Amino acid sequence: MLPIPAIEIPWWKKLLFLLLETLGFVAIATLVVLLLDQLISPLTLAVAPLELRELFKEWGITLLAVFSAAYLLNLFARRPGLAEMGFTTARLGYSLGTGLWVGSSILVLCFLLLWVGGWVQITAFLFEPPLFWGWLLFFLIQPLAEEIVMRSFLQAHLQHYFGPQVALLGAALVFGLLHAGNDAFTWLAGLEIVLGGYLMGQLYLHTQSIWAPFALHASWNFLQSTVLGFAVSGMNTYRLLQLDINGPEWLTGGEFGLEGSLLTVILLGVAIAYFKKRNREISPLPQA
Numbered sequence: 001m002l003p004i005p006a007i008e009i010p011w012w013k014k015l016l017f018l019l020l021e022t023l024g025f026v027a028i029a030t031l032v033v034l035l036l037d038q039l040i041s042p043l044t045l046a047v048a049p050l051e052l053r054e055l056f057k058e059w060g061i062t063l064l065a066v067f068s069a070a071y072l073l074n075l076f077a078r079r080p081g082l083a084e085m086g087f088t089t090a091r092l093g094y095s096l097g098t099g100l101w102v103g104s105s106i107l108v109l110c111f112l113l114l115w116v117g118g119w120v121q122i123t124a125f126l127f128e129p130p131l132f133w134g135w136l137l138f139f140l141i142q143p144l145a146e147e148i149v150m151r152s153f154l155q156a157h158l159q160h161y162f163g164p165q166v167a168l169l170g171a172a173l174v175f176g177l178l179h180a181g182n183d184a185f186t187w188l189a190g191l192e193i194v195l196g197g198y199l200m201g202q203l204y205l206h207t208q209s210i211w212a213p214f215a216l217h218a219s220w221n222f223l224q225s226t227v228l229g230f231a232v233s234g235m236n237t238y239r240l241l242q243l244d245i246n247g248p249e250w251l252t253g254g255e256f257g258l259e260g261s262l263l264t265v266i267l268l269g270v271a272i273a274y275f276k277k278r279n280r281e282i283s284p285l286p287q288a
Helices: 011-045 049-075 092-116 128-160 164-178 187-207 211-227 261-279
Strands: 120-125 241-245
Touching: 011 049, 049 128, 049 261, 092 187, 092 211, 092 261, 120 187, 128 164, 128 187, 128 211, 164 187, 187 211, 187 261
Parallel strands: none
Antiparallel strands: 120 241
């Protein structure tokens, strides 16, 4: 059951156990990737839009690999079951709705502020159903894979050894570092991604399930890029809204997307402060 209480052993043993578990996670995930890559190579999704086929294959394999690694590690630690990984059905609707509402409200508010201020203008509306639904499916697969790594494995294991506050900060910093190599990365974008990772960690604690951070992550990526027409973490996608962005980079996010904007940093800070207060009142939820 989440949250996992911190264990009482010397700090160096905690670090050693965490390192061994991390190496085990990486080893299992790598083996699964190598196996699935051979099996799936001849079966590339021919029905998917051409520009998405390799992404579907890459992230579909990644999702299966990290899920397998997290599940097997939990099984080895005598914590079997999907609920131990955050895949619980308790308050499923509330968890999904909370993540969806938090992520979409921050982005829509940022977009409206930029639009009203004249820093962003809508120049065209381009709806291509195969690309629209294809990117929606991709932004369900990719965030779930990342959240399994960040929540089911990293945050849960950090919390097991060092407690919830270290787990929140540690997972957020790792989440930020994993995006440091993205195109058009800036220090402001790095700060925003760390704050976003911290907020998703808070939602993981608040709902005690993976579904809230997953919903925030998925809706954030899809809405920011495919719907509103910005880049997402420096990656360009098909865009429903065609934009003319003429504001300063620190305000609009520039080529990195809204994640590089000071507006999202401020609003994420507000959301973090809110859930920090809410998480003080957290009570354990029953396993599904």
